[in-house]
Amino acid sequence: MSTVARFHIEHVRLIDAEGEALAPLPAFARDPAALVPLYRAMYLTRTFDAKAIALQRTGKLGTFASALGQEAVGVGVAAAMRAEDVLLPSYREHAAQLVRGVKIEESLRYWGGDERGCDFSGPRSDFPNCVPIATQVCHAAGAAYAFKLRGEARVAVCFMGDGATSKGDFYEGMNFAAVWKAPMVLVVSNNQWAISLPRSAQSATATLAQKAIAAGIDGIQVDGNDVVAVHHIAREAIERARSGGGPTLIEALTYRLGDHTTADDASRYRDPALVQEQWALEPVARLRKHLLHLGAWSKAQEEALAHECAETVNAAVEAYLATPAPDTAAMFDYLYATLPVALQGQRASALRFAPHNGGDHDQSS
């Protein structure tokens, strides 16, 4: 008997839960000026997230999927992307989207039931939120192929949850990108839950990163609550993809501190004591402690940031609440490039019966 192949999966953590560096940090991370923007983005995400839940609870927003506890994954990865790269998110990646330049009011519009929220004013080529699980992995492979064919130095970065790695789309998309050596990075935000199904019941594999091995690409596991490690690994993977090195699968270990969505009650299936333990590991406090150790952050700066984020979010909420109702005709006007003759009668009928009063944001009914 002989061994024909052998593999290993690395786990990367650079800063521990107390904010202590575990080893000499990569060059970028030795400069607090590079870390503070990551902290600010995580803080803003968390402020937005809490506000969105409050809006939903008061009937002013539809169902919302919180990213509480996962801020480091989106922020760390998106901060490693260039503007011309393309993000293909699932529905829980507003951290990455905010870093990409999606406006908070756009996000609110989307969750408030208005397609105009996907008309991102910032990253015009980024994909809208993907609700069917894992389909975006295939889209990312196709997008990456387009970049490669045209010789563009762009990378497609797609995000998914741990549950997504059980879908055929995940494997098919990763396999295509691997065969094509397409510039793509797959990021699994392994928050330990797919609604009520725990990670242990999702897959029998020791890591999700090792699923890369079946596709013949690199898989790496990172502490997803350590934004410095996430950013470091993502930078390497994205730049490797950009320079022709093909795709990488990054498994970011994190924890969903909130409910699956505002329509979910996680206490039905999850022991609150487990959640309590996880709060000790969460990413925002971790980087704050690190910055404090470095002497690169102060209580005054923290207060100023809290104030600034609250103002930014409140202004976005006002803009969202003041958004006039969409035109009835919009149902038809973006369906095809040119409305087929066969639909013109339906459009006219919709307009004939359209209410003339403005819409409101009451989602409670």
Added chain:
Amino acid sequence: MAELNLVEAVNQALAHALEHDPAVVLLGEDIGANGGVFRATLGLQQRFGAERVIDTPLAETAIAGTAVGMAAMGLKPVAEIQFSGFLYPALDHLINHASRLRNRSRGRLSCPLVLRTPCGAGIHAPEHHSESPEAMLAHVPGLRVVMPSSPARAYGLLLAAIRDPDPVIFLEPTRLYRLFRQDVADDGEALPLDVCFTLRGGTDLTLVSWGAMIHETEAAADALAAEGVMAEVIDLATLKPLDMATILESVARTGRCVIVHEAARTAGLGAEIAAGLAEEGLYSLLAPVQRVTGYDTVIPLARLEQQYLPSVARIVAAARRTLEEAS
């Protein structure tokens, strides 16, 4: 001008598109070195390279899904699903993504892909190789569904599909691939989408069909003509969106309509056309609309498939039924 069969006309249209538009790429199983199992892509990889004529791994979900990503990022992918019975894993991407990307992004992104697949019965194929899924696809808002019935229309409609800024499902009747030849000029001229083609004029009744069934429908019109009955024959060509105006105009003159399709009857496109006639054309009808369709059965294997497919005799019988009604 060359005499081409339908599959050669498809090949000629694909070659023309690859030649004239660098954004066009083909992808699918066995389409490269092998030229496709029906040879629709014969010689194209040799001519245009393996980066534009891509032999993919065997995975229908990813063929459709990667085509969505390519299209959203400015390519014009023409994906082949080897047989329509294997289209179903791709439906998620067609229904949930391709058809709605423009709408979801308020026009910021679009999805100009073409998904080609052979369809229909009549070639003694194995199980799952003879399906007619057009009604399922036509039900999806945002898709276009096109089915040619001759080599010339295959060439012109496929070019139109590739140039269309929205997703088009292009269903190729396998039975017609090599059934007959026709002069097809390689002039790059597209035929219009979203309109029916009236193949022959008539005053006594309207026969509506598409794809391979046009063949039996025309034969039925010939048989009726021998009896002195002049049937108008309409080829839908684009099945969604449906050009009801042409059908209504025809039935307003003839007063009678028979719809012929090989897909199963229930909730088939024949029901849609009959409903359109009931809504808009009831008072011009001199007789109830008739449907001649495949049965609501699994498409049988070869030994029974001719009995499943609407025959000339069944079409003629339905036509007679409409003619026997008092006018």
